[in-house]
Amino acid sequence: xxDRHSRKHSINRLIESWxxxxxxxxxxxxxxxxxxxxxxxxxxxxxxxxxxxxxxxYTIFSLCLSLLAFxxxxxxxxxxxxxxxxxxxxxxxxxxxxxxxxxxxxxxxFSILSFFLLSVSIDPKQTDLIRFLFYAKFFxxxxxxxxxxxxxxxxxxxxxxxxxxxxxSYGFMHPNSLxxxxxxxLYDFSLMKEKxxxxxxxxxxxxxxxxxxxxxxxxxxxxxxxxxxxxxxxxTQLLKVELxxxxxxxxxIIIFIVGTALSYFYKAGSPxxxxxxxxxxxxxxxxxxxxxxYSFSLTPRKIPDLHYADGSRIxxxxxxxxxxxxxxxxxxxxxxxxxxFQLMKKNITLYHFILILxxxxxAMMEDYGVSFCISSIMLFDYFSxxxxxxxxxxxx
Numbered sequence: 001x002x003d004r005h006s007r008k009h010s011i012n013r014l015i016e017s018w019x020x021x022x023x024x025x026x027x028x029x030x031x032x033x034x035x036x037x038x039x040x041x042x043x044x045x046x047x048x049x050x051x052x053x054x055x056x057x058y059t060i061f062s063l064c065l066s067l068l069a070f071x072x073x074x075x076x077x078x079x080x081x082x083x084x085x086x087x088x089x090x091x092x093x094x095x096x097x098x099x100x101x102x103x104x105x106x107x108x109x110f111s112i113l114s115f116f117l118l119s120v121s122i123d124p125k126q127t128d129l130i131r132f133l134f135y136a137k138f139f140x141x142x143x144x145x146x147x148x149x150x151x152x153x154x155x156x157x158x159x160x161x162x163x164x165x166x167x168x169s170y171g172f173m174h175p176n177s178l179x180x181x182x183x184x185x186l187y188d189f190s191l192m193k194e195k196x197x198x199x200x201x202x203x204x205x206x207x208x209x210x211x212x213x214x215x216x217x218x219x220x221x222x223x224x225x226x227x228x229x230x231x232x233x234x235x236t237q238l239l240k241v242e243l244x245x246x247x248x249x250x251x252x253i254i255i256f257i258v259g260t261a262l263s264y265f266y267k268a269g270s271p272x273x274x275x276x277x278x279x280x281x282x283x284x285x286x287x288x289x290x291x292x293x294y295s296f297s298l299t300p301r302k303i304p305d306l307h308y309a310d311g312s313r314i315x316x317x318x319x320x321x322x323x324x325x326x327x328x329x330x331x332x333x334x335x336x337x338x339x340x341f342q343l344m345k346k347n348i349t350l351y352h353f354i355l356i357l358x359x360x361x362x363a364m365m366e367d368y369g370v371s372f373c374i375s376s377i378m379l380f381d382y383f384s385x386x387x388x389x390x391x392x393x394x395x396x
Contacts, residue, residue: 032069
């Protein structure tokens with residue numbers, strides 16, 4: 001009899017410790033949420049980097065998963081003011097924005113709509129989330145390289161005349177895209193570490209960064225590599241310093257304003273503008289051309305591409321200018337307000353503070369900089385420190 005009870009107790013302990021069986025509703029939700037985020041990441045990647053298909057069905061499927069995750073999380077916890085705003089922002093976004101923007105043409109709009117639903121549906125106590133996202137991105141990168149080697153994805157190259165250098169993409173559509181995706185992997189590797197990287201890990205990160213830089217010659221990517229490696233080496237020390245989320249939110253708003261103002265007030269004959277434009281590799285002047293042509297509006301609209309005299313397209317890669325022109329002021333403001341709901345009255349460690357600010361600064365040069373599909377650090381509720389912590393298992 002004693003042995004039977006002992007065995008039964010042991011089996012119960014095993015069930016509780018097994019991630020898919022212990023506390024079933026919470027763990028089932030966590031893995032469903034992880035699936036929803038991974039599907040969003042893959043959908044975003046396909047829409048942005050693999051041309052030839054709009055991936056409309058994948059987009060709809062991903063948004064449905066995100067909505068189900070939001071509903072499930074709300075059932076497990078409760079409807080908060082933050083979630084009520086997420087519902088409001090999503091509805092306004094869907095009603096005012098042309099559906100072709102987020103379903104067909106603009107991966108950044110799809111990312112923002114997914115962000116409204118998924119960023120507030122996360123469980124901060126899911127310790128393995130970033131590890132899952134890292135491996136999902138890693139296998140995605142392996143898949144791209146595999147299809148590139150088979151000749152099914154092109155190696156889009158560009159020539160940097162000043163250095164007589166050919167830059168490669170190896171299936172990632174553009175050298176900068178390869179560099180930033182590699183930076184995304186490095187971000188996630190650093191985020192899933194609980195303390196500072198050891199010597200071997202640091203050297204591996206440095207070698208990986210140098211390899212990618214030698215292939216892409218992406219200065220934006222190089223700056224991201226250096227920053228992530230610095231934060232990784234000193235992570236233990238940086239985690240000990242906590243800052244107010246209110247301060248971080250104010251800094252983010254400043255970047256939103258500066259990111260727009262630098263292009264808006266750009267002057268071709270100004271020495272200062274020339275220096276800044278060179279530092280931003282011509283992106284200020286490109287965004288300024290679009291502003292001169294289309295300016296701003298209150299409501300969403302399509303922005304036709306501009307072209308140089310030789311017929312080549314002028315790319316506006318400034319997230320802040322591009323989004324404000326296309327989305328209009330009313331829709332554009334939904335995103336920073338959502339960020340405010342997640343950061344206000346929270347604390348954030350200096351480690352995460354630096355990486356978040358770097359992400360928003362990157363968006364001045366690459367419009368996918370503030371996509372949570374590329375930058376996992378954008379999941380603020382996961383990395384911020386709540387002054388009144390609450391797990392989704394509280395009602396279970």
